[in-house]
Amino acid sequence: MTANKSIKKPPKAPKRRSLLALLRHRFPEKFHRPLIRNWRRLRSAWQINSGEWKWLEGKPMPLSVLNRSLWRSANPSSSYYALLFLSGVISVLGLLAGSTATIIGAMIVAPLMGPITGIAFAMSIGNRRLLKRAGLALLTGCLMTVGSAYLFTTLLGLNTLNEEITSRIRPTLLDLVIALAAGAAGSYAKTRRDVADALPGVAIAVALVPPLSVIGIGLSLADTDVALGSTLLFLTNLAGIILSGGIVFIWQEYGSLSRAKNGLLVAAITLSGLGIPLGFSLRELVIEERARSAVSSLIRDRTPFGGTDIRRLRIDSDDGGLLVQLEVAAPRDSISAEQVRLVHQLLQQELDRPIDFRVRILPIQAYDISSE
Known part of the structure; x- marks a missing residue:
């Protein structure tokens, strides 16, 4: 008879510690005891009040199913x-025509998410x-979108910048917050079959294709302010989605912080750099x-223009001052x-800054014809 050989069992994967276990391990007792006590009370109250509906709660997709879906x-x-x-x-034509509905349609059709x-x-x-x-799909898709916008703008010969275009060349920190929220929502929706209907709303919220189209329009018009401003908006959306999306996937236990730390660090550094001009x-x-x-209150209350029909009032920053039209x-x-x-003197005195004041007066000519 052959001697029984000792069979080596494969090492067990280390158990993942729960949040409560991490609190006990990392923090002193005075700190974690009240937190754990309150957490258990809240969880008990939640289970009592929502226990009948647990069967309706959506569960995350299996890792293999989600992996196959995202590869596809x-x-x-x-x-x-195509x-x-x-x-x-659709996006570049909607931008050139100033059609908001058309631009929204382009956001829904675009597969960049x-x-x-x-x-x-x-x-x-x-x-x-x-x-x-x-990364290859994203890079080639971005180049194709910018190129098609450049081509159509050049062929049509339109050189006017309407509000739909100018609204995408001055991103702020608010756009960064929107990108972070939209990226988190999109990644969460990807992990749940029951909330997949939210994906079109995410595409509309973050708007990936219109900034690329505005880049092409700016290049066609040789307007560096338009091209650079829309590039900043697209990079903000891109980095925000990747950072918050990665965090959501880790939170849903599809990955680990140790594997994702380099990518998260790059995304966080990128957003920190973008945050300066956005701020x-x-x-x-x-x-x-x-x-x-x-300016609006001054003009209406303390100037001769208060009794006139004000058709348009526009104010823009201009080298430390203001341009009032x-x-x-x-x-x-x-x-x-x-x-x-x-x-003009009143505005400069009240606002205490240089002001360029441009006034356009449209003359009114009225006729009164009686019935006699």
Whole structure:
């Protein structure tokens, strides 16, 4: 008889500690005891009040199913490029036409969220192959969208910048917060079959294709401010989605912090760098809004323009000062150049900053014809 050989069993995977165990291990008793006590009370109350509905609670997808789904959505296939090209065409035409509904349609059609979510997932599980595949799909898709926008803008010969375009060249910290929230929502929706209906809303909230189209428009018009501003918006959306998406995947236990720490660090450093111009832009926006309110009240209450029909009042930052553009409808010769100069002096005195004041007066000519 052959001697019984000792069979080596494979080492067991280390058990993942729960949050309560980590609290006990990391923090002193005076700190963790009240936290754990309150947590157990809340959990007990929640289970008592929601126990009947537990069967309705959605569960995360198995790792293999989610992995297969994200590999498929990050695939640079012909259908991916076809949808992206069509969404780019819809987007650039909607931007040039100033049509908000058309731009929203382009956001829904665009498949860019697939590769970006794939990058976040690959980062959380440490899958380099998926990272390269999703990165290739994202890079080539972005280049194609910018190129198609450049081509259509050049062919159409339109060189006007409407509000739909200018609203995407001055991103602020608010756009960063939106990107973080949208990335978290998109990644969470990917892990749950019962909330997949939220994905179109995520695509609309974060708006990936329109900034790329604005980059192409800016390059076609040789306008560096437009191209750079929209590039900043796209990079903000991209980094925000990847960072928050990776955190959500780790939270849902699809990856580990040790595998994702390098990717999360890169995304966090990128967002920190982008946060500087975004912060300055938000500061300028706040200054403009306060100035707009002050100028509007001054013009309506303390100037000759208060009794006129104010058609347009626009205020922009201009090298440390403000550019105030006013358009009013008034009878001919009712407002003199001297009155305009006095209003200019009043605005500079009240706001205590340099102001360029441009006034356009639309003359009104009225006829009264009686029935006699």
